[in-house]
Amino acid sequence: MGFIQDFTKSNLKASNCIMRKILFETHHLYYLPNFFPVIDEFRNRGNYDIQISMPQHINKRERSLFKSACNNFDLSIISAEDEESRIKKILSVKFDIIIVGNVGQLNKIVSDSTLTVMVYHGIGLKQSYYKDIDKRINIRAVESESRYHKLIGGSSERTLALTGFTKLDPLYDLNDNDIQAIKNKVGIKNDLPIILYAPTFYPTSFDNIYQELEFISSEYNIIFKLHNFSWFQDRFKYQSEISRKLESRNENIYLLDSSVFDILPYYKIADVLVSDISSTLFEYLPIDRPIIQVECLKLRLRHKIFNKRFNRKLDLDRMQELDFAYKVEYPSELYRTIVFAIDHPEEMSDLRKDANKYYLYKNDGKASSRLVDEIEKKII
Numbered sequence: 548m549g550f551i552q553d554f555t556k557s558n559l560k561a562s563n564c565i566m567r568k569i570l571f572e573t574h575h576l577y578y579l580p581n582f583f584p585v586i587d588e589f590r591n592r593g594n595y596d597i598q599i600s601m602p603q604h605i606n607k608r609e610r611s612l613f614k615s616a617c618n619n620f621d622l623s624i625i626s627a628e629d630e631e632s633r634i635k636k637i638l639s640v641k642f643d644i645i646i647v648g649n650v651g652q653l654n655k656i657v658s659d660s661t662l663t664v665m666v667y668h669g670i671g672l673k674q675s676y677y678k679d680i681d682k683r684i685n686i687r688a689v690e691s692e693s694r695y696h697k698l699i700g701g702s703s704e705r706t707l708a709l710t711g712f713t714k715l716d717p718l719y720d721l722n723d724n725d726i727q728a729i730k731n732k733v734g735i736k737n738d739l740p741i742i743l744y745a746p747t748f749y750p751t752s753f754d755n756i757y758q759e760l761e762f763i764s765s766e767y768n769i770i771f772k773l774h775n776f777s778w779f780q781d782r783f784k785y786q787s788e789i790s791r792k793l794e795s796r797n798e799n800i801y802l803l804d805s806s807v808f809d810i811l812p813y814y815k816i817a818d819v820l821v822s823d824i825s826s827t828l829f830e831y832l833p834i835d836r837p838i839i840q841v842e843c844l845k846l847r848l849r850h851k852i853f854n855k856r857f858n859r860k861l862d863l864d865r866m867q868e869l870d871f872a873y874k875v876e877y878p879s880e881l882y883r884t885i886v887f888a889i890d891h892p893e894e895m896s897d898l899r900k901d902a903n904k905y906y907l908y909k910n911d912g913k914a915s916s917r918l919v920d921e922i923e924k925k926i927i
Contacts (some may be wrong), residue, residue, distance in 0.1 A: 566596050568595075568598075568640060568642045568644070569595055569596065569598070569646065570598050570645045570656070571599040571646050572652065572653070573599060573601050574602060574648060575601075576612055577775040579613075579617075579808055580809040581667075581668055581712075582599075582648070582713075584713045584714070584717060584914070585713050585918060585919065588916055588919045598640070599617055599624055600637060601624075601626075602630055608778075612805065612808070614626075615806075616808065625637055634655050634656055638658065641660075643660075644664065644922060646664040647664070648665075649667070650681045650684075657683060663683055663684050665680075665706075666713055667679065667688070670690050670829050671824055671827075672861055672865055672866050672869075673824065673860060673862065674862055676862070685706055686708050686918075686925065687707055687708065688713065688914075689707050690710070690906070690908060691905065691906050691907055692905075692908055694906075695707060708918065710914045710917040711908040711909050712830070712907055713914045717912075718811055718815075719911070719912035729815065730816055733813075740818040741819075742760075742818070742819050742820075743770045743772060743816075743817035743819070744760060744771050746774065746822060748776040748780070748783045749776075750823075751786070752841035755841070755843045756843070757790070757793065759878045760800075763882055763885060764799040767885065767889075769799060770817065771790045771793070771800065771802045772807070772810050773786055773787055775808065787802075817834075818889060818892070819889060820837070820839065821881075822838070822840060823844060824861065828869070832902055832906060835900060836892060837873065837889075837895065838899070839885065839888060840872040873888060873895070
């Protein structure tokens, strides 16, 4: 009996020592904050050869920033002159594990033996969360019990892993010195309250409230954190161009530039978050400070005419149950809502705490650890 136990233990130890090859396939720069905590967890456990890659068709400036961020994180990058060559390189490595933030090129880069993991890039109010699925995914990380129960019964049920939201893991490591360093980096030199404005790219509140925010900046510091697409996609670039002008003529407006792909540190310095249908509404919950949801959105003409088509893009059930944020229907309501939120930060705190438990699993900084546990169950 002792021999069998020793043999089993030695075999398990040997399997643990195998160097597993992992690829993180990121379609955009803003997927990295979800991936980096998972990469850290793999590194802490050892015996993993980790590489990362981005499709060649992504904007050249974005790919340059991606390369810089990965070099700073000491990651080996797979790249090529064209997309076909990049895919061939990936296939030649025969990765044991491939982790993605959306389906994207998934079926072109996996082999039959590859374990495929989805760490979805957002948890906002868009239906894409439910549509961006594929039968080739073996594990899908789920950020909350409420979402987990909604997904049960669907075609991807067998793949679900209740982990929490990996992006938020580093939030619990930021201390007071880090917070002051972030303020210094932004350039804030006064003691005025800080409003963090973090809209999505479409449908967006930007067009309807940027002028209101400029007016409000005489009394508050306003940090603009735009969506990645506001910098790199032609039809949304006007948002970053307008924001640059706002920053240039208002001393209390601060625009985080295109190289800032991680919003997490800025949650810690903000007294109030203003957003629309972005994931930031949920990501900010652990901070337990006021959240304002702007509901006056700019729609394309076809979505104004065919409203049902627009509604299909949104998670309407999730929108209707959202009760932890102040709602702003018209731009003229924004100023007084911000004033009230700043003066009464404890208002709605109980609702925010309840929402934090409902929309985010555990919030203990260990989502990445739980995900890697699930992965190792499959490969060991």
